[in-house]
Amino acid sequence: MGKPARNVAVIGIGMTKFGKHPELSLKDLAREAGWAAIRDAGVDPRNIEVIYCGNSVEGLLSGQEDVRGQVVMREMGLAGKAVINTPNACASSSTSFREAWLAVASGVYDIALAVGFEKLYIDDTAKTTRALASCTDVMTEGNMGVFFPGMYAMEAKRYMHDTGCTREHLAKVAVKNHRNGCLNPHAQIRHEVTIEEVLNSKLIADPLTLYMCSPIGDGGAAAILCAGDIAAQYRSDPVFIASSGMSSGAYQDLAIDRPSPTAVQMAAQEAYEIAGIGPEDIDLAELHDAFSPAELIYFEELGFCPHGEAPRYLDEGRTEIGGAMPINTSGGLECKGHPVGATGLAMIHEVVTQLRGHAGPRQVRGPKVGLVQNGGGLIGGDAAAMCVHILKI
Amino acid sequence: MGNQPKKTAEGLFELPDGDLDKGYLLGSKCAHCGMVSFPKRKICPSCLADDGIEEIPLSKRGKLFSFSINQMAPEGFKAPYVMGKVDLPEQVRIFAVITGCPPEEDALSIGMDMEMAFEPVYRGKNGEPLVGYTFRPAGRATK
Ligand SMILES: [Zn+2]
Numbered sequence: 001m002g003k004p005a006r007n008v009a010v011i012g013i014g015m016t017k018f019g020k021h022p023e024l025s026l027k028d029l030a031r032e033a034g035w036a037a038i039r040d041a042g043v044d045p046r047n048i049e050v051i052y053c054g055n056s057v058e059g060l061l062s063g064q065e066d067v068r069g070q071v072v073m074r075e076m077g078l079a080g081k082a083v084i085n086t087p088n089a090c091a092s093s094s095t096s097f098r099e100a101w102l103a104v105a106s107g108v109y110d111i112a113l114a115v116g117f118e119k120l121y122i123d124d125t126a127k128t129t130r131a132l133a134s135c136t137d138v139m140t141e142g143n144m145g146v147f148f149p150g151m152y153a154m155e156a157k158r159y160m161h162d163t164g165c166t167r168e169h170l171a172k173v174a175v176k177n178h179r180n181g182c183l184n185p186h187a188q189i190r191h192e193v194t195i196e197e198v199l200n201s202k203l204i205a206d207p208l209t210l211y212m213c214s215p216i217g218d219g220g221a222a223a224i225l226c227a228g229d230i231a232a233q234y235r236s237d238p239v240f241i242a243s244s245g246m247s248s249g250a251y252q253d254l255a256i257d258r259p260s261p262t263a264v265q266m267a268a269q270e271a272y273e274i275a276g277i278g279p280e281d282i283d284l285a286e287l288h289d290a291f292s293p294a295e296l297i298y299f300e301e302l303g304f305c306p307h308g309e310a311p312r313y314l315d316e317g318r319t320e321i322g323g324a325m326p327i328n329t330s331g332g333l334e335c336k337g338h339p340v341g342a343t344g345l346a347m348i349h350e351v352v353t354q355l356r357g358h359a360g361p362r363q364v365r366g367p368k369v370g371l372v373q374n375g376g377g378l379i380g381g382d383a384a385a386m387c388v389h390i391l392k393i
Numbered sequence: 394m395g396n397q398p399k400k401t402a403e404g405l406f407e408l409p410d411g412d413l414d415k416g417y418l419l420g421s422k423c424a425h426c427g428m429v430s431f432p433k434r435k436i437c438p439s440c441l442a443d444d445g446i447e448e449i450p451l452s453k454r455g456k457l458f459s460f461s462i463n464q465m466a467p468e469g470f471k472a473p474y475v476m477g478k479v480d481l482p483e484q485v486r487i488f489a490v491i492t493g494c495p496p497e498e499d500a501l502s503i504g505m506d507m508e509m510a511f512e513p514v515y516r517g518k519n520g521e522p523l524v525g526y527t528f529r530p531a532g533r534a535t536k
Contacts, residue, residue, distance in 0.1 A: 126468050133467055139402045140432055144525060145470050145490040145514065150461035154478060158459040161503050205461045206498055257484040258428070258439060381478070381486065 003274065004105035007228025009238035010391065012041025013349045015221035018337030019188040020121045024218065026058060027075035030117035033220030033342070034076050037113065041224040042234050048224070049109045050082045052100045054093030054116035055341035056376070060131035061122055072117060087341075089135035090290065091376030092116055093221060094344025094387035098244040100225045105241075110230060115222040118341035128216060132340070135377035135384065149213055149291060151378055153205035156293035160207065163308035165296060167207050171198035172314055173292040174211045174334060180321060181331025183362035186346070188217050188337030212292035214338035221345035223352070239355045242369070242390040245271030249382025263386035264301040264373060271371075271388040272303075279303035282390070283367035284325070284354055286347040288375045289332040295319075298373055299327065302388070326364045329354060344374040348389060355393045368393055401514055401525035405432055407450070408511060408524065416511035417450040418526060420485060429483040453509040454531060455481040460503075462496050469515035479507045479528050490514055493529025506531035 014036025016029050024032075030053075038045050053069025064071060069083040086095040093116020100112035120128050136142040159165055175195055181187040193201075193211050201210040231238035247266035261269070272278055279302055287302075289295040296310035304325055305313050313319060319327040330336045330350035333343060351370035353359050369392045377384030396411045409415040421433035424445030428437050431451060436443050460477035473496040479487050492512065494500040508531040513522035 130468050140405065141488055143401055144488065145467065145474065145476055146488075147461075147463045147465065147467055147470075147476070149465070150463040150476055153461035153463075154459040154476070157461065158503065161459075203464050205463045205465075256480055256486055381488070 001270065001273065004102075005107050006105055008101050008104045008225055008241045009228050009231035010223050010241065010348070010352050011226050011231055011234040011238050012037040012039075012043060012224030013222070013352045014038070014040055015186055015342070015346050015349045016219050017186050017188075018217045018219040018339055018342070018346065021218040022121065026117055026119045027072055029119060029218060029220035029342070030072040030115055031076045033117065033222040034113060034115045037115070037222035037224050043111060043224055043226075045078060048078065048081060048111050048113045050084070050100070050103050051078060051113045051115065052084050052086055052096035054086050054088070054096040054114070054344065055118055056087055056089050056092045057128075057131035057134065057340065058119065060134060061119070061127060072115070078113075088385040089376030090288070090338070090340040090343055091374050091383075091385040091387050092341040092344065094347070094372070094374040094389065095246070095385060097223060097345055097348055097389065098246055098387055100223075101241050101244050104225050104227055110227045112225045113222065114225065114345060115220065116342040116345040117220040118339035119218045120216040120339055121218050137379045141378070146378075147205070148378070149208050150205040152291040152294060153208045155297065156207055156291070159293060159297055163311065165293075165311045167199060168195060169296065169311040169314060170207055170212055170292045171195045173289065173295050174198045176314075176320060177289065177328050177332040177334045178211070180329050180362055181335025183360070184331050184336060187331040187335050188215055189331070189335040207293075208291055212334070214290045214333035217337040217339045219337060219339035219342040219346065221342045221349050223345055223348055237356050237393070239352045239391050239393055242277065242392045243271045243274035244387065244389045245269065245274065246388075247386045248384060249379055249386070262301055263375065263383040264298055264388070267386040267388040268302050268373070271390050275390045277369065277390070281369055282325070282371045283369050284329060284351070284364050285327055285371040285373065286330060286350050287327055287332070287373050289328055289334050290338060292334065295327060295332065302371070302373060321362055321364060329359065329362050329364060340376070344372070344387060347372045347374055348391070351391050355391060398524040399517065399521055401523045406511070406526055413511040413524065416526070417453060418487070418509070420449050420451040420483065421446050422449045429485055431485045431487060451483055451485065452481045455479040455487070455507055457501060457503055457505045457507050458486055460491060460501050462498060475501070477501070477507070477528060490527045491529060492527045501530065
């Protein structure tokens with residue numbers, strides 16, 4: 001592994017409000033997010049040279065199994081350019097972002113667009129659920145009764161068994177993220193909840209209740225990346241990409257007695273190494289809290305605290321907006337929403353907004369370095385695709 | 394007997410004589426490093442040997458690593474239903490639906506002994522029952 005050949009900046013970000021958007025098509029969601037990023041960057045869209053598109057399950061929902069990015073770019077007025085599709089389950093648009101970074105860092109391209117889009121609300125919820133089950137090894141897991149909340153429930157149950165984490169801790173994560181989501185105009189869920197309300201909400205798969213689970217949704221998110229040395233032409237406050245690490249699961253189910261690092265640990269190690277920094281240098285992070293317990297487990301795997309200590313950090317308020325290590329200031333997947341193909345770039349949207357100091361009532365004080373951890377799919381008990389991006393000013 | 398029931402998937406398990414009681418999971422074992430894998434592999438995922446990989450039947454008993462009682466169900470399944478991960482003595486962790494106990498939290502506990510069974514897991518496109526592997530608490534035959 002080497003260092004990127006040159007520095008890359010994020011000069012534009014855009015996203016739609018996440019939620020149920022029956023009036024908007026997939027193309028509308030992508031156009032709205034993509035053009036918001038173009039306007040934010042102040043870039044002439046004719047100068048965009050390469051486009052990376054993240055979408056997960058549209059093929060199974062509408063039959064548009066291939067060339068989804070090109071179809072959307074036609075709608076956006078950006079036909080003719082190099083378009084690369086990066087389906088990777090819930091990490092699809094994180095993958096787009098990482099590939100765009102590599103394309104510009106290589107020196108081949110100066111300006112790239114990464115855009116993620118997903119429309120999960122269709123008339124047939126069973127169809128959406130079935131499509132999402134394709135984010136597994138279909139033969140050995142997807143067809144054998146896999147149910148994503150249940151997979152996380154199993155992880156949570158084992159984590160609680162091993163560490164002393166309680167149901168109240170899981171509820172506290174949801175309470176925090178609901179509070180943050182209230183402060184985010186792009187968030188799908190914008191109401192506060194109490195610990196009791198979380199614990200008494202509909203049981204999905206014990207210990208997970210409804211308020212601990214991210215909702216399905218529709219949305220788009222995008223970013224414009226450019227070579228670091230021309231970023232100042234576009235804006236005075238570029239955010240730089242310190243690194244982007246990626247892994248696929250170690251599939252620990254293979255050999256219980258030969259433990260290997262998790263997908264998060266491997267992606268984080270790569271990201272930290274390329275950036276030349278460690279977890280102690282991170283000022284805030286967006287973590288993949290598709291379900292509340294995941295925030296605690298990933299917090300530990302990223303090295304923010306020793307194993308088993310995340311519930312204590314939560315109790316001490318360290319992961320609050322005003323705490324030492326704010327997590328999911330956007331409301332997280334739980335409240336910002338989780339239109340899977342748009343999720344990664346929306347997480348990047350939040351960290352860029354925070355680093356620019358534009359997060360309004362949810363602004364963290366003076367952050368310099370932010371981290372995004374976004375995972376997709378499940379194979380053999382670990383993520384199929386895992387991205388960890390580090391952004392800095 | 395002798396009639397092979399329709400399976401959920403091919404290549405994962407055998408049902409000798411079509412007898413569900415004789416069923417077993419198909420794993421593979423590396424002659425070089427001893428690694429056992431499920432599903433079976435042609436290349437050892439631990440030492441990457443591409444020779445000396447032997448197909449083996451896996452143990453039918455193990456310990457419950459974790460479980461979930463799902464109050465919602467994907468297509469083909471009916472809520473509430475139970476799924477779990479079971480650690481076999483070969484150091485392989487198997488994901489499967491759990492049957493043979495009520496879908497209640499106190500029916501199961503992490504670390505308890507489980508035994509493998511072969512039974513219809515869900516229905517295929519034409520409503521035909523498809524046989525797959527499941528686990529149930531050990532020593533509680535429910536036939
Ligand atoms: Zn081997």
